[in-house]
Amino acid sequence: MRNRHTVATVLALAVTASLAAAVPATAAPTDAPGTCPQLSKSLKWYGENREQLQEMIDERGSCSDPSGPRPVAAFDWDNTIVKNDISEATLAWTLKHDKLLQPADWRATNKWLTAAADRALTEACGTDVPAGEPLPTSKDTGCTDEILDIYNTAETSDGKPAFEGEWNHRRTVPEYVWLTQLFAGLKPATLTSYARQARAENLAAPIGHEQTVGTHKMAGYVRYYEQQRDLIRTLRKAGFDVYVISASMEPIVDAWAGGAGFDRAHTIGIRNLVEDGKLGYDVEGCGDVPDGGGEALTYMDGKRCWINQEIFHVKGADAWKKQDRAHRIAFGAGDAETDVTFVDDATAGHLAINRNKPELMCRAYDNADGRWLVNPMFIEPLPRKSGTYPCSTEGYAEPEGGSGPMHRADGSVVPDQRDSVYGG
Structure with missing residues (x-):
């Protein structure tokens, strides 16, 4: 049985609708004005995570403002929507x-x-x-x-x-x-x-x-996380525009995405160039990085670039930059360093599936904006990580290689963090 712990990171996600991160579009109507779709109460989440997610949905979904812009949610795929890769x-x-x-x-x-x-x-x-x-x-x-x-x-x-x-x-x-x-x-x-x-x-x-x-x-097995499928369905019903942003190849994600309700228009993965109808060695670039040997994957900062380019239509070098709130996702979910940048960009809520990946967990446990939630893996969760995450010295992957201190937006260094949300 999963252990219960008091978690400092499980804090209120509430945020005013004026902080909407959205693509200009008409929000999908709910069953009744002012009535928000509800997450299933039969599916187990850690601590108060379901309640906090519901609060975010209530605040940012079309149930709150049917006439407002449509908020965007983005999920990593491997080990975030499904268990395993x-x-x-x-x-x-x-x-x-x-x-x-x-x-x-x-x-x-x-x-x-x-x-x-x-x-x-x-x-x-x-x-x-x-x-x-x-x-x-x-x-x-x-x-x-x-x-x-x-x-x-x-x-x-x-x-x-x-x-x-x-x-x-x-x-x-x-x-x-x-x-x-x-x-x-x-x-x-x-x-x-x-x-x-x-x-x-x-x-x-x-x-x-x-x-x-x-x-x-x-x-030798993969499973969809039912909690995540329910969250994705509920977000859609609440008027969110929901995407997959994966470091797997798009032709592979295409085989799985329908099981969580995603179509190709809402699936972003690695795109190898096609030559004479066949996959080639070259990979599509992003922003100001041209097509080539794979220098701009849907990986870490690359996931931000691809979200900015494909969802918010930001072009060129600007696609690598953190955008204003109107051109950022409202909600992001991931499990590893490859997801940390886009999940941190979210304006209303960040969900970290705990696989003991240092950079993501440093951000999540520091919880600088009070909107981070941490959940153990829903299947075969990891036990508590021994010691601390070395956020203050090795928490940030440097572009040139190696690691260094992790900093907050104000320049302060993130202190080392202890693992407090884990399985039994």
């Missing part, structure tokens, strides 16, 4: 079913891939399979293990760095880009069909199931 589930399925294609040159797949990684992949996967043909990864554990080691650890199986060079560490991660590039040569619809088959397999597997891929153990 749909990109990794899809990768595992493709490896087990021989669906990845041999590249002409491993070094060409990713601009940051090292010569050592190129050699390791070439040796492990061989050159007998012609370029563009499926690799026999279901039986060739050496090839499968090398791919998984490089993706999971950014190192080859024998411990050599797999990526090198320079990149903005708040905008991209080379191994995240490389995961998308492994699917090059497939049609987007084909990748979506693979993701659907992975979805069926992972939804059917029991909670806690592990699968063996190569010689690696990986999570």
Whole structure:
């Protein structure tokens, strides 16, 4: 049973309607003027989180101001709307079913891939399979293990760095880009069909199931969080315009999004360029970052850029900047560092699913604006983190790499924080 704790971070989300973060649009009507849609009371939330979320909905939904602009809510996908990672589930399925294609040159797949990684992949996967043909990864554990080691650890199986060079560490991660590039040569619809088959397999597997891929153990199940599906439905009924902003590829998210009521117009993920009907190595850019090798993913500050660009229609370099309240989301939810910037941008409420990710949890527990909520994972929550989050010294990921002190908007340093919202 989940432990109960008194939580300083579970504070009122109430905020006046004048602070609306919205896209100019007509709010969807509710069943009766002044009546707000209600979150289910049969689904368990931590502490008073459901009540605080309901208060935010009451304050900012069309039930409060039917004539006002439509507020925007944005959710991360992996480990926020679902338990576990749909990109990794899809990768595992493709490896087990021989669906990845041999590249002409491993070094060409990713601009940051090292010569050592190129050699390791070439040796492990061989050159007998012609370029563009499926690799026999279901039986060739050496090839499968090398791919998984490089993706999971950014190192080859024998411990050599797999990526090198320079990149903005708040905008991209080379191994995240490389995961998308492994699917090059497939049609987007084909990748979506693979993701659907992975979805069926992972939804059917029991909670806690592990699968063996190569010689690696990986999570073998995924579940939608019913609390999040209920929250998303309620937000929509209350007039919110609700989006997914994910660091998974859009063709993969497309296979899952409908299960939480999202259509393609409300799904934002990594977008690889399509060449002759097939996915290529290049990735769409954002703001003033052009299309290219994946320098501007839907990752950390990149999620802000993509929200600003796709939802609020902010163009160029300005898309990377924190916008005025009228051009920011009202509510944001995430579980990791990749989500911290856009969730912090929200004007009415921030929901952090606790996976012990330092930068997000430093922001959440500091609760500078009094609108942060923390909830343990709804399935298999983590126990309390030992010690403190080192917010004052290592709480912020620096663009050039490494970490430094986390600062509030006023310049003050966020003190170290203790984990106080966790599972039993």
